[in-house]
Amino acid sequence: MPVALIAAISVTATACQSSPGGDSADSNAKGAPSAASSVADYNPTPYDRIKDGGTYTTVGTFDDQGNPFNVNATLTASRVWAWYNADAITYSPTGEVQYNPDYFSDVNVAVKGGNQKVTLTINPKAVFNDGTPIDWTAIRATWKANNGSDKSYAASSTDGYDQITSVGKGRNAKQAVITFKGVSPSWSSLFTTFLHPKAATVENFNKAYVKKAHPEWGAGPYTVGKWDSHSGDFTFVRNPKWWGRKGKLDKRVYVNLESTAAINAFKNGQLDYVSAVDAESLRQIRGLKGTEIRSGGSPFEYSLYFNTKSAVLADKTVRKAIEESIDRTQIAKIRFQGLDYREPLPGSAILYSFQKGYEDNVSDVLKYAPDDARKALDAAGWQAASDGIRVKNGKKLEVGYTLLGDDPLEKATAGAFAAMLKSVGIRLDIKKADEADFSNILSDRKFDLFVSGNRSMDPFGARYLCDFYCSDRDSNLTGAGSPALDKEIRAIAKISDLGKQAVAANEAERKALQEYAFLPLFSGPSTYGVKKGLANVGATIFYNPLPETVGWEK
Structure with a gap:
């Protein structure tokens, strides 16, 4: 399955257990590591040491498109699918x-x-x-x-x-x-x-799995018990037709809650597991009786997407100026504020800094340079008006930014973007949207600028080069690219040696990034609050534990 899109607020990877120390994510900061964390922390437990029975409850709901092979599916679809279909x-x-x-x-x-x-x-x-x-x-x-x-x-x-x-x-x-x-x-x-x-x-x-499950077409240790299209809650139960090792849990329950309500639900004992998205949420759950923090490496990466089909962002000069105006180090500081965590700024969409073959392709094509952005906009005829916002042919230089939900961290990130762009004469129009609208915003391209994440479902990052950058791919949310680059990218998929494939993929990605339509921002660790005794759940990096192995220790 491909990399899977995720809303920035939904299953973020931006918190680590706090302890005294700095909170910079600047790759040039003193003591900053050369690669992001590759530690796994999920209480790996053999099948025969997990007790029979029990319930496992988390926040979650079904996706608009539940077929993970479909272009409109997100990470939610892949995760839900794995509980009642083959994990082969x-x-x-x-x-x-x-x-x-x-x-x-x-x-x-x-x-x-x-x-x-x-x-x-x-x-x-x-x-x-x-x-x-x-x-x-x-x-x-x-x-x-x-x-x-x-x-x-x-x-x-x-x-x-x-x-x-x-x-x-x-x-x-x-x-x-x-x-x-x-x-x-x-x-x-x-x-x-x-x-x-x-x-x-x-x-x-294309249509059968839209807000629906089809357990009759599924297979595995669990099947659908309840699928409530009104509440968004659903439950998996043991599958009597399963031929393999029996699922350890009686029930796997998903409860449809806004992300801001998840921490309170965990504190009240309603959830067994919750994502800790920032220092405040981590502070609230650390030390809770009967719980523990699990934190490790992350196959997530969050990026800023530019819709090149929107009127103002069709101009590459404007796109490049926006990218040059964004201080990624400052964005990372906001995301990791109060946390003892550092990582190099991400340089690629296809490989992580802890993987073999990774190269910092972003730094090769882009520098934080607001002065250069101002000069380029001047040369392109965008002149500063009395309010500081640039104007050309009577039209102000305004760009929309779609903000999902009410998460304070997301609001702070949007505010930082607005301040950075204002300094070069661009007004950021922040448009609020509901978390539930995430998949529709992507599938209908209802954005100018939008922050979204990807979770890699396997370690073969170069395979997904086309999904990010081919101009004729619906999965390329930016719409940028060219037929010539598409051809080069498709040839890379046919290179049989993974090492040589990575070298070629990095070269192609550097060309693609010169469209200035996609900007990797941060990764961070995966950090979760978990009830003690929950087995095979947490920061797993590329590992997806088989459903029958998830449960409670004896």
């Missing part, structure tokens, strides 16, 4: 591939004549909840829906799928043979989960 391939915290034998009893990867062949032998017991056997047709259906050959499918990412030339039946229906043109080193990310063939028609792929 996962990754360790550091990114090593893990095959789930309850789905794939054997995996064979071979290269012959320069082309890769992957043979997936599917567990003979594996069956969808409606009784349909899970076999090679599910793998074929997933490929066909995502390979880009039929533009009617609103697929999130065709990369990798478009390298597959065929998916056929092996020695029997329980074996899928996947043939690639060339070699795909990140092939495992294509089939971490899969679609029921009925879910893979164009109509169902």
Whole structure:
């Protein structure tokens, strides 16, 4: 599955357990680390040491689009999907591939004549909840829906799928043979989960999961117990049709609460787990009886997106001036204020600073330079008026900024952006929106400037270069790019060596960043308040614990 979009206020990664010390995130600050944290902290516990029974409750609700393969799906969709659909391939915290034998009893990867062949032998017991056997047709259906050959499918990412030339039946229906043109080193990310063939028609792929669940097309240790479209609450219960290890929990409950209410709900014992988004929320939950703080590395990154299709941001000169006016170090200080946490400013959308192959591509193409921004705007004919805001042809230089919810940290960030842009003669028009509008704002491009995050669902960042930067991709929220760069990016996906692929991807990203339409801002650690005894939950980096392994220690 692809990287998954997330609202800045929803599951942020901007807090770490506080202790005396500085709160700068300046990569040039004395003592600042050369890479962000890569520590995992989730109370890893063997299956046989988890008690049978209990309930696990967190904040959450279902997405407008619940099919994680769909371009309009966000991180919410991926997380909810994983509780009642196949988790066939996962990754360790550091990114090593893990095959789930309850789905794939054997995996064979071979290269012959320069082309890769992957043979997936599917567990003979594996069956969808409606009784349909899970076999090679599910793998074929997933490929066909995502390979880009039929533009009617609103697929999130065709990369990798478009390298597959065929998916056929092996020695029997329980074996899928996947043939690639060339070699795909990140092939495992294509089939971490899969679609029921009925879910893979164009109509169902695009519309069936809109605010709905389809447990009959799912499989796994849990299935849907309650799905309340009015309240937004929902519950998963044990699946009587599951053939593998039984889920340890009686119930997995999601309660639909605004992010600002989540801390109080955790303090009152209504939740078992909550994201600590800033120093204040962390202060409120630290030391609560029966709870602990878990904090570690983060596969999240938050960036500023520019809608190049909006009238004022169609001008690259204006976009570059905005980026040169933004002091990312100051934004990071706001995000991490009062926390003993430092990280280098992020330099890439595709790889994190703790990953092999990472390069600081942002610094290669952009410097914080408000004086240069002023000069460029002068030269472009934007003249300062009496109120300090620039005017050209009778039109003020005003840019919209969409602010979700009432989170104080988000308000402070928006205020900082406004002050920075005002200093060069640009007025930031802050427009408030409800958290519930997040996915619609993205899918309908209802913004000029917008801060959103991405969570990497696997370690193969270079694979998602096109999702961020190809001009013809709906997943490219900015709309920036060019056909020439698209061609270069697509060729990179076919490089078989991950190291060489990363080098080429970094070079292409530097070109893409010169569109000045996308600015990585910060990552931060993942920090959570958790009830003691909750197993396999917390800061997991690339790891997504299998649902049946989540529960309470004996």
